[in-house]
Amino acid sequence: MTAEHPALSLRGxxxxxxxxxxxxxxxxxxxAGSFYGLLGPNGAGKTTTLSMAVGLLRPDAGGALVxxxxxxxxxxxxxxxxxVMPDGVxxxxxxxxxxxxxxxxxxxxxxxAVVDQRAAExxxxxxxxxxxxxxxxxxxxxxxxxxxxxxxxxxxxxxxVLDEPFEAVDPVSAALIRDILHRYVTGGGTVxxxxxxxxxxxxxxxxxxILAAGTIKRVGPIDEVRGGRSLEQVFVEVVGGRxxxxxxxxxxxx
Amino acid sequence: MAVAVTGPTxxxxxxxxxxxxxxxxxxxxxxxxNFRGQGWRVALFxxxxxxxxxxxxxxxxxxxxxxxxxxxxxxxxxxxxxxxxTVLGWLLLPLVFFGVDETLDPARFALLPLSRRTLVTGLFxxxxxxxxxxxxxxxxxxxxxxxGSLGGWSAAAVAFVGVVGGLLLCVAAARAVTSAFATAxxxxxxxxxxxxxxxxxxxxxxxxQLLGIAxxxxxxxxxxxxxxxxxxWTPFGAAWTAxxxxxxxxxxxxxVKLLITAATIVALLAWWSRSLESAMVGAASAGPARVxxxxxxxxxxxxxxxxxxxxxxxxxxxxxxxxxxxxWRDARRRANLITVAVVGLFVPVMVNLGGSGFTIDxxxxxxxxxxxxxxxxxxxxxxxxLLAAVTLANQFxxxxxxxxxxxxxxxxxxxxxxxxxxxxxxxxxxxxVVISAVVAVVIGEPGWIGLMAGTLLATYGAGxxxxxxxxxxxxxxxPETSNPFALNSGAGIAKSxxxxxxxxxxxxxxxxxxxxxxxxxDVWLWLALPVGAAYGLGAALLGAYLAGDVLDRRMPELLxxxxxxx
Numbered sequence: 028m029t030a031e032h033p034a035l036s037l038r039g040x041x042x043x044x045x046x047x048x049x050x051x052x053x054x055x056x057x058x059a060g061s062f063y064g065l066l067g068p069n070g071a072g073k074t075t076t077l078s079m080a081v082g083l084l085r086p087d088a089g090g091a092l093v094x095x096x097x098x099x100x101x102x103x104x105x106x107x108x109x110x111v112m113p114d115g116v117x118x119x120x121x122x123x124x125x126x127x128x129x130x131x132x133x134x135x136x137x138x139x140a141v142v143d144q145r146a147a148e149x150x151x152x153x154x155x156x157x158x159x160x161x162x163x164x165x166x167x168x169x170x171x172x173x174x175x176x177x178x179x180x181x182x183x184x185x186x187x188v189l190d191e192p193f194e195a196v197d198p199v200s201a202a203l204i205r206d207i208l209h210r211y212v213t214g215g216g217t218v219x220x221x222x223x224x225x226x227x228x229x230x231x232x233x234x235x236x237i238l239a240a241g242t243i244k245r246v247g248p249i250d251e252v253r254g255g256r257s258l259e260q261v262f263v264e265v266v267g268g269r270x271x272x273x274x275x276x277x278x279x280x281x
Numbered sequence: 282m283a284v285a286v287t288g289p290t291x292x293x294x295x296x297x298x299x300x301x302x303x304x305x306x307x308x309x310x311x312x313x314x315n316f317r318g319q320g321w322r323v324a325l326f327x328x329x330x331x332x333x334x335x336x337x338x339x340x341x342x343x344x345x346x347x348x349x350x351x352x353x354x355x356x357x358x359x360x361x362x363x364x365x366x367t368v369l370g371w372l373l374l375p376l377v378f379f380g381v382d383e384t385l386d387p388a389r390f391a392l393l394p395l396s397r398r399t400l401v402t403g404l405f406x407x408x409x410x411x412x413x414x415x416x417x418x419x420x421x422x423x424x425x426x427x428x429g430s431l432g433g434w435s436a437a438a439v440a441f442v443g444v445v446g447g448l449l450l451c452v453a454a455a456r457a458v459t460s461a462f463a464t465a466x467x468x469x470x471x472x473x474x475x476x477x478x479x480x481x482x483x484x485x486x487x488x489x490q491l492l493g494i495a496x497x498x499x500x501x502x503x504x505x506x507x508x509x510x511x512x513x514w515t516p517f518g519a520a521w522t523a524x525x526x527x528x529x530x531x532x533x534x535x536x537v538k539l540l541i542t543a544a545t546i547v548a549l550l551a552w553w554s555r556s557l558e559s560a561m562v563g564a565a566s567a568g569p570a571r572v573x574x575x576x577x578x579x580x581x582x583x584x585x586x587x588x589x590x591x592x593x594x595x596x597x598x599x600x601x602x603x604x605x606x607x608x609w610r611d612a613r614r615r616a617n618l619i620t621v622a623v624v625g626l627f628v629p630v631m632v633n634l635g636g637s638g639f640t641i642d643x644x645x646x647x648x649x650x651x652x653x654x655x656x657x658x659x660x661x662x663x664x665x666x667l668l669a670a671v672t673l674a675n676q677f678x679x680x681x682x683x684x685x686x687x688x689x690x691x692x693x694x695x696x697x698x699x700x701x702x703x704x705x706x707x708x709x710x711x712x713x714v715v716i717s718a719v720v721a722v723v724i725g726e727p728g729w730i731g732l733m734a735g736t737l738l739a740t741y742g743a744g745x746x747x748x749x750x751x752x753x754x755x756x757x758x759x760p761e762t763s764n765p766f767a768l769n770s771g772a773g774i775a776k777s778x779x780x781x782x783x784x785x786x787x788x789x790x791x792x793x794x795x796x797x798x799x800x801x802x803d804v805w806l807w808l809a810l811p812v813g814a815a816y817g818l819g820a821a822l823l824g825a826y827l828a829g830d831v832l833d834r835r836m837p838e839l840l841x842x843x844x845x846x847x
Contacts, residue, residue, distance in 0.1 A: 083837060125584075130583035
């Protein structure tokens with residue numbers, strides 16, 4: 028159908044905050060059907076890039092296309108194809124899990140009967156059914172991630188953009204989320220997610236991009252980027268980190 | 282860069298005690314950092330400071346007038362009533378309109394090894410550093426001039442000590458009351474108590490107004506003098522009248538009054554420190570989460586409150602349902618609703634009855650005919666409409682970053698604004714009808730109910746339209762604390778400016794209703810309701826249409842302004 032278009036295509040995205048460059052021209056093509064990991068240290072511009080890609084933050088320059096539809100000039104069509112789980116953004120957390128799902132579903136213009144059915148299934152699979160009418164604000168961090176994922180998945184998007192989906196999630200929930208995402212990609216969907224957990228990225232992704240200081244340093248299929256080494260080695264080499272401390276913190280050992 | 286430390290210091294005891302100075306410096310630093318790179322914030326701050334200075338100057342001459350004009354007999358009254366009003370305003374205004382500056386959020390200090398005494402004195406000292414405190418200090422120094430010109434240097438010195446003490450009392454009272462009130466509102470069961478508390482506070486406006494009108498009437502001078510003397514012995518007036526007492530020869534009274542003030546300050550600080558502790562603990566854990574079971578129906582059925590059973594299960598319906606739930610479940614929004622209900626009921630009753638109180642005082646008998654006129658009633662209804670609508674002035678700020686969900690879903694601006702108005706009106710419209718009915722009955726003119734409801738609806742609708750624009754263009758982020766009165770530093774002045782601006786614009790938009798009341802006479806008593814309702818509805822829809830267009834173009838910008846900076 029739209030096979031000729033990449034699922035997500037970023038062209039020269041750039042953003043400054045108060046004169047500080049956060050993202051300095053990012054070009055990225057995410058092939059349809061791929062499982063794409065966006066890697067980078069803290070402050071590399073991952074969240075800023077993804078926010079601009081999904082229409083939450085207006086870029087200073089550049090543009091973003093979702094399956095060929097421009098996020099900024101044709102937002103309605105682009106946003107229909109898109110499911111987003113932002114990081115560091117609150118949900119409407121004074122609703123219960125079921126209420127929140129119903130809200131997101133109706134907001135996406137879905138049929139109420141379909142919303143009911145999918146919401147019940149998602150709550151069941153994500154083990155959130157036991158929470159009943161507990162408000163999302165009272166959920167644990169892992170439960171919040173899961174309900175956020177459910178909201179992004181509910182309307183059956185073609186492209187899923189997830190910011191730090193495995194942050195603050197316990198191993199059991201993480202395994203569940205991995206499983207669901209895997210199934211989604213097998214079924215023809217595309218996932219883009221940011222992370223700085225190497226193991227998860229190595230295990231899941233077909234493609235990776237390493238972002239540091241607002242620009243893309245390495246990009247491509249994961250085996251190409253790794254080149255026979257571990258992803259962590261490549262990452263540390265690209266980002267350029269300091270590994271050991273010397274004399275400075277002597278007072279830590281009493 | 283980190284400070285270089287020489288030698289191992291891990292086991293060494295903390296060398297320097299923390300004093301109030303550190304808190305003041307911290308507050309100034311935070312304020313300064315907030316201005317960095319935000320030109321409009323600096324401009325707002327300067328504007329606020331200039332306005333404060335103007336108020337200070339006016340107040341100063343008001344308080345100094347008895348001394349400058351050498352009219353000794355007014356001195357006590359000016360000090361007792363003016364000072365008392367200052368304390369009361371300091372107490373009530375944060376609750377009703379402006380909120381408390383939480384530049385230094387107590388919860389941030391929860392993990393630091395500070396004693397409660399250090400914390401309270403530090404936060405208190407930091408609270409003193411603000412534009413309003415300086416304004417009030419300057420204004421009330423007029424009392425020092427009065428005392429000095431009537432009683433010489435010693436009286437002036439005592440008056441100055443009194444003014445400083447009174448100012449400390451004002452700040453302590455505001456902090457203690459809002460802190461206690463916030464704690465009460467947070468535990469959801471006590472919210473009814475909170476409503477009663479606000480009602481009592483608002484009811485205090487009534488007697489004060491009676492006093493003001495009586496003072497103008499010049500009818501019962503001696504009685505007023507007596508009241509002033511009594512007020513002078515309460516914490517409200519003790520600090521301000523001490524200097525006047527010295528000037529008028531009652532030297533023994535001054536130390537007693539200063540003692541009353543000091544004792545009140547200590548008591549208030551003790552109260553504050555108690556509620557402060559629970560505020561700090563509350564930030565760490567909001568208590569055990571209650572697991573409520575027993576869900577009935579599907580997800581969609583659960584989202585819609587029962588009163589919205591008729592609503593269509595579509596995008597607009599979902600927006601209205603979510604907003605309706607939020608007005609009740611979000612403590613910050615609920616506090617606003619309660620304020621509108623209580624103030625909206627009490628102020629018109631007091632204004633309209635205040636007029637009748639005046640007639641009872643000066644006229645010959647206790648005739649039941651109130652002095653209230655259709656014009657006065659319209660004006661009081663105008664105020665209620667303003668107050669109700671201005672609650673929406675920062676409606677997106679209530680949502681904070683959660684608004685991202687609507688941006689991602691691509692909700693159109695017009696739909697967004699119309700849904701928000703509809704949900705808020707679900708609560709407010711019944712309230713407005715009740716208010717106009719109660720006021721009409723209380724003042725003994727049931728026939729005016731149409732006039733009142735009409736004016737109210739027209740003002741409310743016009744206010745919604747104005748506040749649509751304010752909420753899209755002038756949104757600001759609210760801190761993510763559980764204190765419903767908390768404001769970000771710097772936002773206090775911005776908020777009061779925007780509030781005043783929105784109220785002014787609304788009042789202008791609603792003026793035709795008052796003019797019609799004055800010109801059209803009895804016909805208008807019947808026409809007011811349909812005309813007012815149509816006017817209000819039309820204005821609100823037009824506002825949503827125009828402001829929705831603006832919102833469509835700047836959704837991401839709005840999202841970033843309401844997202845709290847971390």
